[in-house]
Amino acid sequence: MKSLQDMKVQISLSVPPDHLKLGIPPRELDRALLSTCMAVVRAGATLVYGGDLRSDGFTFKIFRHLARAYANTGSVPFIHVINYVSLSKMGFDVLSSALNERRGTCQTFLCVQGTMKAASLDDDYIVVSDTEASIELEAASFPNWVAGLEHLKPPQKEITRARATIADYVDATIAIGGKMGLLAKQADGYSGDMPGILEESFLTLELGKPFIPLAAYGGATRDLAIKLELLGTESWIPRGAQADNYNVALETAPSYRDRIPTDIAPALATLADDDRTEIVARQTVNIIRSWLDGKQVRLEG
Numbered sequence: 001m002k003s004l005q006d007m008k009v010q011i012s013l014s015v016p017p018d019h020l021k022l023g024i025p026p027r028e029l030d031r032a033l034l035s036t037c038m039a040v041v042r043a044g045a046t047l048v049y050g051g052d053l054r055s056d057g058f059t060f061k062i063f064r065h066l067a068r069a070y071a072n073t074g075s076v077p078f079i080h081v082i083n084y085v086s087l088s089k090m091g092f093d094v095l096s097s098a099l100n101e102r103r104g105t106c107q108t109f110l111c112v113q114g115t116m117k118a119a120s121l122d123d124d125y126i127v128v129s130d131t132e133a134s135i136e137l138e139a140a141s142f143p144n145w146v147a148g149l150e151h152l153k154p155p156q157k158e159i160t161r162a163r164a165t166i167a168d169y170v171d172a173t174i175a176i177g178g179k180m181g182l183l184a185k186q187a188d189g190y191s192g193d194m195p196g197i198l199e200e201s202f203l204t205l206e207l208g209k210p211f212i213p214l215a216a217y218g219g220a221t222r223d224l225a226i227k228l229e230l231l232g233t234e235s236w237i238p239r240g241a242q243a244d245n246y247n248v249a250l251e252t253a254p255s256y257r258d259r260i261p262t263d264i265a266p267a268l269a270t271l272a273d274d275d276r277t278e279i280v281a282r283q284t285v286n287i288i289r290s291w292l293d294g295k296q297v298r299l300e301g
Contacts, residue, residue, distance in 0.1 A: 005045075006046075007045040007171040007172065008045065008079070008171050009045045009048065009171060009172045009173070009174060010204070012174065013051065013059075015177055016177035016179075016217060017179070017188045017219065017239075018218040019219070022217070022237065024275065028277070029176070029177065030058055032176065032214065033058070034065075035277045035278055036174060036280065038066060038281065040285060041077045043289075045171075047078050048169070049079070050083065050162070050163070050200075055098075067105045067106065071104070076104065079106060081116070082119075083158065084110075084111065084151045085155045087110055087146060088151075092126065092139040093139070108120070111162040112149050112151070113150050114161055116169055117129060155191070156192035159196075163196065167200065167206075171210070173211050173212070174214065175214065176214045176221060177197070178196075178221050179195040179220060181242045183242060193248075194246065195220045197219070198249050199249075202252070205260070208259055210292060211260075212268070212284050213272055215231055222235065225272040227251075229257060230269040231272050235273070261291060263290075264287060264296075271283050271284070
């Protein structure tokens, strides 16, 4: 049996605004993501991703590439999750088109009402199902179905519920990059009380599940690794003014330090400062397995 057989591993990522300050060009970020995804899938796990999955985006290209490579296994080892807030902004045509584009590349789940429901395309219908029942939705019935879904207000509370549902659904989380709320960079803004990577990381650690911060690539993941004492304070990257709630959220990180097993912390600290892509990918798999088994990790040189 493979080391991560039948497990679900969440990839939490966004482009970090400080990666160039660390000497990490975009292609190295792409390479790190590709190598890590390949290692996790080779180990038998399914990748779970809740971010933007545009058909022209790099993440989708990775999913499609690996799906083709593993087509002979008879299954697609990727799950993309759409939360209620995103779903409520989609029409029937947008969702059905997305499901059609993703055929053979990834499975799609809707995270609504605190549950995970599979979504697929069947002729002119979108089929939504869970362990209890399924429903066929056509263009006319889709808007009423979405409107009738129970949800939290304001939207950020619903997003937090979705992230908590996903954290419960997966077996581990890998974090790469992350927005930092830099006021000078509009694209680095985020909604809610904290960047998604911070919230997803906290939720994973709260449940005592393996959390792997690939901090060498910068972003909120690097700041989090510093607060968790996996990196020293000398690793802090100078930056301009940030959203006030970014540092407020970051200051809660030390309270999660004791959720990291003492036998695992040294390996996480070594990994957090390593940008050797292939080694990082292999060690990510090893640390997840060792964390679950309650064993120490044998480090590579």
